[in-house]
Amino acid sequence: MRNKFDSQLEKLNLELITMGALCEDAISASVKAMTYGDDSLCEKVFATDAEIDQKERDIEAICMKLLLQQQPVARDLRVISSALKMISDMERIGDQASDIAEIAKFIKNSNVQSRVHISDMAAAAIKMVTDSVDSFVKKDLSLARAVMEYDDKVDNLFSCVKDELVRLISEDRANGEFCIDLLMIAKYLERIGDHAVNIAEWVEYSITGVH
Amino acid sequence: MTKKIFRGILLSSIITMLACLVFIIGVQYQIYTDSRYSALESKAYLISLSANEEELQKYSSAKERITLISKDGNVLFDNKANAAGMENHKGREEFKEALSAGTGYAVRHSETLGINSCYYAVKLENGDVLRVADESLSVGAVIVELLPPIAAIALLTFVLALVLASVITKKILKPINEIDLDKPDTYSTYDELSPFISKINSQKNKINRQITALSRSRREFETIAENMSEGLLLTDVKGHILTHNKSALKIFGITEDINGKNILTLNRGEVFREIFDNIKESRHYENVTTLSGMYYEVTANPVFDEKNSPCGAVILIIDVTEKEKREKLRREFTANVSHELKTPLTSILGISDMLKNGMVAAEDVGGFARDINRETERLISLVNDIIKLSELDEGGTKETERVDLLKISQEVAHRLAPIAEKQGISLTVTGESAEITAGESLIFEMIYNLCDNAIKYNKENGSVTVTVGKRDGAPFVTVKDTGIGIAPEHTERVFERFYRVDKSRSKLIGGTGLGLSIVKHIAASFGGKIALKSALGEGTEITVAFNK
Numbered sequence: 001m002r003n004k005f006d007s008q009l010e011k012l013n014l015e016l017i018t019m020g021a022l023c024e025d026a027i028s029a030s031v032k033a034m035t036y037g038d039d040s041l042c043e044k045v046f047a048t049d050a051e052i053d054q055k056e057r058d059i060e061a062i063c064m065k066l067l068l069q070q071q072p073v074a075r076d077l078r079v080i081s082s083a084l085k086m087i088s089d090m091e092r093i094g095d096q097a098s099d100i101a102e103i104a105k106f107i108k109n110s111n112v113q114s115r116v117h118i119s120d121m122a123a124a125a126i127k128m129v130t131d132s133v134d135s136f137v138k139k140d141l142s143l144a145r146a147v148m149e150y151d152d153k154v155d156n157l158f159s160c161v162k163d164e165l166v167r168l169i170s171e172d173r174a175n176g177e178f179c180i181d182l183l184m185i186a187k188y189l190e191r192i193g194d195h196a197v198n199i200a201e202w203v204e205y206s207i208t209g210v211h
Numbered sequence: 212m213t214k215k216i217f218r219g220i221l222l223s224s225i226i227t228m229l230a231c232l233v234f235i236i237g238v239q240y241q242i243y244t245d246s247r248y249s250a251l252e253s254k255a256y257l258i259s260l261s262a263n264e265e266e267l268q269k270y271s272s273a274k275e276r277i278t279l280i281s282k283d284g285n286v287l288f289d290n291k292a293n294a295a296g297m298e299n300h301k302g303r304e305e306f307k308e309a310l311s312a313g314t315g316y317a318v319r320h321s322e323t324l325g326i327n328s329c330y331y332a333v334k335l336e337n338g339d340v341l342r343v344a345d346e347s348l349s350v351g352a353v354i355v356e357l358l359p360p361i362a363a364i365a366l367l368t369f370v371l372a373l374v375l376a377s378v379i380t381k382k383i384l385k386p387i388n389e390i391d392l393d394k395p396d397t398y399s400t401y402d403e404l405s406p407f408i409s410k411i412n413s414q415k416n417k418i419n420r421q422i423t424a425l426s427r428s429r430r431e432f433e434t435i436a437e438n439m440s441e442g443l444l445l446t447d448v449k450g451h452i453l454t455h456n457k458s459a460l461k462i463f464g465i466t467e468d469i470n471g472k473n474i475l476t477l478n479r480g481e482v483f484r485e486i487f488d489n490i491k492e493s494r495h496y497e498n499v500t501t502l503s504g505m506y507y508e509v510t511a512n513p514v515f516d517e518k519n520s521p522c523g524a525v526i527l528i529i530d531v532t533e534k535e536k537r538e539k540l541r542r543e544f545t546a547n548v549s550h551e552l553k554t555p556l557t558s559i560l561g562i563s564d565m566l567k568n569g570m571v572a573a574e575d576v577g578g579f580a581r582d583i584n585r586e587t588e589r590l591i592s593l594v595n596d597i598i599k600l601s602e603l604d605e606g607g608t609k610e611t612e613r614v615d616l617l618k619i620s621q622e623v624a625h626r627l628a629p630i631a632e633k634q635g636i637s638l639t640v641t642g643e644s645a646e647i648t649a650g651e652s653l654i655f656e657m658i659y660n661l662c663d664n665a666i667k668y669n670k671e672n673g674s675v676t677v678t679v680g681k682r683d684g685a686p687f688v689t690v691k692d693t694g695i696g697i698a699p700e701h702t703e704r705v706f707e708r709f710y711r712v713d714k715s716r717s718k719l720i721g722g723t724g725l726g727l728s729i730v731k732h733i734a735a736s737f738g739g740k741i742a743l744k745s746a747l748g749e750g751t752e753i754t755v756a757f758n759k
Contacts, residue, residue, distance in 0.1 A: 010449075010473070013473075014450075014473060017473075017475045017479050018479065020479065025481060137475075
């Protein structure tokens with residue numbers, strides 16, 4: 001009985017890792033699409049997002065099956081319930097990556113993105129997602145806490161990017177549309193950072209039981 | 212075995228003991244009856260000496276029963292019963308015997324006393340018969356009488372048998388227990404065991420040989436796996452790692468033990484996700500992936516057991532960074548060569564088109580011809596440089612001799628003097644002579660290229676100094692200019708083919724972009740090492756140091 005439970009738990013674990021990896025792929029592809037204005041990358045992001053949505057449903061099914069059939073308690077229950085919460089954050093990350101890719105299509109003819117700190121911000125957000133998934137894979141509490149602290153950096157970068165965009169608009173009104181698009185991308189990246197923090201918090205909860 | 216032997220010994224000793232007891236009891240009973248007979252006989256004889264009724268009254272309290280019977284069978288006296296009430300004893304066996312033979316003996320049940328008795332009868336002189344009787348014990352009664360001592364003896368012998376059985380068992384088994392299985396050939400106590408011992412011995416040798424062979428092949432495998440630079444992972448069908456080598460850990464940048472972990476926890480990149488899926492389906496898979504800036508070719512091969520059912524996969528991770536880089540360089544080189552060749556050809560084509568169509572005024576033809584000439588020269592020098600480079604790449608034919616760096620430097624300075632003069636640059640050669648073993652034309656080419664660059668990328672009224680000498684006995688040549696210098700971010704790349712620091716200036720200055728690349732190749736082919744020191748706006752110093 002326990003053997004079957006263990007193998008199902010392991011399957012859940014691997015599916016979560018895969019979903020996390022898909023999120024990483026989606027966001028780095030969307031950031032690349034934004035930086036280099038590559039349409040094929042945008043298509044890739046949309047495909048990955050669809051895959052992420054499918055994974056969310058798969059994992060949800062696994063969790064429900066585990067809850068109903070095995071009636072887990074204590075740590076196992078925490079792992080499963082945190083998995084249920086984590087996938088919704090991951091799914092949101094996938095959505096936002098695809099939103100970024102959507103906007104990236106419109107700004108590929110401008111050079112505004114090279115004039116603000118948006119790529120630093122993207123790098124920071126990607127690092128947060130990678131680290132939060134890593135902390136889940138390695139069950140690394142200190143790494144999860146590092147992700148929560150790192151969020152401040154993304155927030156600071158967001159306000160920095162915002163100020164830069166405001167300055168750019170005031171210098172040249174023609175840039176206005178691109179600047180607004182970039183502001184939205186920056187906001188998405190900032191939200192992705194928040195979701196990464198959420199994931200890290202769920203990792204912490206599944207390990208310690210404190211949320 | 213101990214138990215069985217012990218039980219056997221104990222059982223046989225108990226059976227023997229019981230048989231002995233039965234036999235002893237039998238003998239004992241015989242002795243008992245015999246002694247009873249003789250006791251009765253002597254008593255009867257003694258009493259018969261004075262056998263009248265008055266005398267016999269004295270025996271009234273005796274243990275034995277004494278009876279006097281008249282010759283016609285009437286009981287005259289009995290010390291245990293009333294003689295008057297007793298029946299005629301004429302029919303009694305012992306009586307009849309005594310009448311006829313003088314004495315008689317019988318053992319039978321006594322009607323009078325109701326017990327088993329033995330009788331001894333003597334015929335007296337007067338014809339009467341004196342009979343003495345005593346209680347006769349049956350075998351059972353004898354046994355019951357003997358029971359306490361028998362029980363004591365039985366108990367004693369049982370304990371003795373127990374102790375002896377255990378001692379003997381131990382003694383029998385001791386040599387067997389003491390067989391030294393590590394050295395079975397030294398055993399000699401029981402001949403019956405020698406076939407087993409020799410069998411054990413031969414099997415032991417066989418096992419030892421097999422273990423040695425196995426551990427050797429295992430060691431061989433481990434040595435190969437641990438020392439190969441490729442990462443090796445062995446997984447089961449679910450992607451759990453069964454074995455890994457050191458290189459695999461290094462490639463993944465992990466230090467802890469990864470056995471038993473899933474491959475996805477090591478790396479969850481797209482390639483490894485594909486591998487994970489393919490392992491489950493037992494399919495072959497290979498692809499190139501990047502891990503921390505390095506390129507790796509990852510090959511996953513399914514493994515099948517003897518029943519042809521999948522049991523896992525072997526994953527080999529090969530570092531192909533060099534190959535990928537070379538491939539990239541080659542692609543760049545091809546693109547650059549095509550571009551560099553196309554540029555002069557395009558202008559030649561354009562000019563010749565114009566000339567063909569008569570679009571050039573007669574007085575301008577000379578100028579255009581010079582243009583064609585210049586572009587062709589450029590093409591030829593480019594093709595020459597490429598040929599030189601490919602010769603150097605091939606390793607080429609190297610004719611080596613002792614050449615003096617100073618002499619060659621002076622020749623180069625002499626050759627370049629007019630060009631230097633035209634640009635107002637002073638070109639000086641200093642130092643002492645230093646000989647190396649190399650190809651003279653190639654060394655000339657190398658120093659020429661260095662000086663040519665030093666002049667080309669110089670400022671007005673600048674200077675170029677060539678210094679030749681020996682440092683710790685190792686010859687070197689340094690070309691130092693006071694030119695525009697190279698920014699730090701470019702210093703690494705100037706030796707690459709077709710790399711230009713300032714692409715817009717290159718046309719003006721000329722050159723193929725292959726000069727320093729050729730220098731690098733020539734220096735390398737004679738064991739020279741290039742050191743570049745440069746400061747932007749102050750000048751560049753390139754030193755080629757050779758081995759002693």
